[in-house]
Amino acid sequence: AKSGGRGAFRFFEPELDELMHARRNLERDMRKALAQGEFELHYQPFVDVESGQACGFEALLRWHHPERGLVSPAEFIPLAEETGLILPLGEWVLRAACAEAAKWPPALTIAINLSPAQFRSKDLVSIIVGALAASGIAPQRLELEVTETVIMHDSEAVFAALGKLRELGVRIALDDFGTGYSSLSFLQRFPFDKVKIDRSFVSELSRKKGEAHRIARAVVAFAVSLGKTTTAEGVETAEQLDILREEGCAEAQGYYFSRPMPASSIPQLAQRKAET
Ligand code: C2E
Ligand code: CA
Ligand code: CA
Ligand code: CA
Helix, strand or coil, rough: CCCCCCCCHCHHHCCCCCHHHHHHHHHHHHHHHHHHCCEEEEEEEECCCCCCCCCEEEEEEEECCCCCEECCCCHHHHHHHHHHHHHHHHHHHHHHHHHHHHCCCCEEEEEEEHHHHHCCCCCCHHHHHHHHHCCCCCCHHHHEEEEEHHHHHCCCHHHHHHHHHHHHCCEEEEEEEEECCCHHHHHHHHHCCEEECCCCHHHCCCCCHHHHHHHHHHHHHHHHHCCCCCEEECCCCCHHHHHHHHHCCCCCCCCECCCEHHHHHHHHHHHHHHHH
C-alpha cells in the first residue's frame, strides 16, 4: 500500500498486511493439500419425504489441515475460486464423488456442487464426461448443484454447457433457492431439473405464525409451483418436515436425518435402500 500523506491510512496497513499474509499462506497450503491428499469428501443424504428413504447423497468438501484441523469449505472455497485453484480441486471432487457413488446401489444419486469458475472453463463438459467414464456410473445418477450466480455471469456459454449435460442425462439442481436475484421469467427459462430451497427459509418454518414463517412458506410453495423436484435443505426438526410435506415438497436434507459423514459410514444406509 502507498504510505503517502495521511496517518489514518497508514494506521490500517499492518492489519491489511497480516490479512494478505494469511491469504497467501492459505493459498500455498491449499496447493500442497491437493497434492498430498488432505481433502476429503463427506456425504449427506437427501431423503424422500413420503417414504423416508435416501434418494441420494450430496458430496461436501472437507479439508484436514495438518495444523489447523478441519477447515470449513466456507473458509477455503472463496479463496480457491479467486486463485483458480477451484478448477483442479473441483475436478478432483467430481472424480472422487463419482468413484464413490459407483460403490452404491444404482438407485442412489450423487449430488456435486459446482462453482461459477468451473462453468467458465471450456473443459467442464469433457471433465464431467471423463469422471463419468472413469467411474462407470450412469449420467442419470449425477446431479450438479449450481447457484443463480453461475448463470448470471455468462449466460449463453453456461446455457450451452447445461444443455449438453442434460442431453447426456445429467440433472441440474438450482442450489440455495430464494437467496438469489433472478427474475421469475429468468427462472422459467433456466434449464434445470430440481430446486433446493435454502436453509435460511427452512429454519423459519414453524407452527408459530408470523412474518418470517409466512415468507418461508411462500418460498416453499413457489419452489413447488415451478414444477421441478423440490428438496428442502437444513431440515432439523420433525415439525419442519411436516410443514414441507404439507406444502408438497418432495425431498428433504438436514441434520434431522443425518449430518454429512465420511464415505465409510454410508454402506449400511445405502444397503437399507437396496433391500426394499
Ligand atoms: P451448500 O451447498 O448449501 O451445502 C449445505 C451446507 O449446509 C453444508 O455445509 C452442510 O453441511 C450444511 N447443512 C446440512 N444440513 C444442515 C442442517 O440441518 N443444519 C445446518 N445448520 N447446516 C446443515 P458445508 O459442508 O460447510 O458446506 C458449505 C458450502 O460450501 C456449501 O453450501 C457449498 O456451497 C460449498 N461447498 C461444499 N463442498 C463443495 C464442493 O465440493 N465444491 C464447491 N464448489 N462448493 C462446495
Ligand atoms: Ca449444495
Ligand atoms: Ca445449498
Ligand atoms: Ca450455500
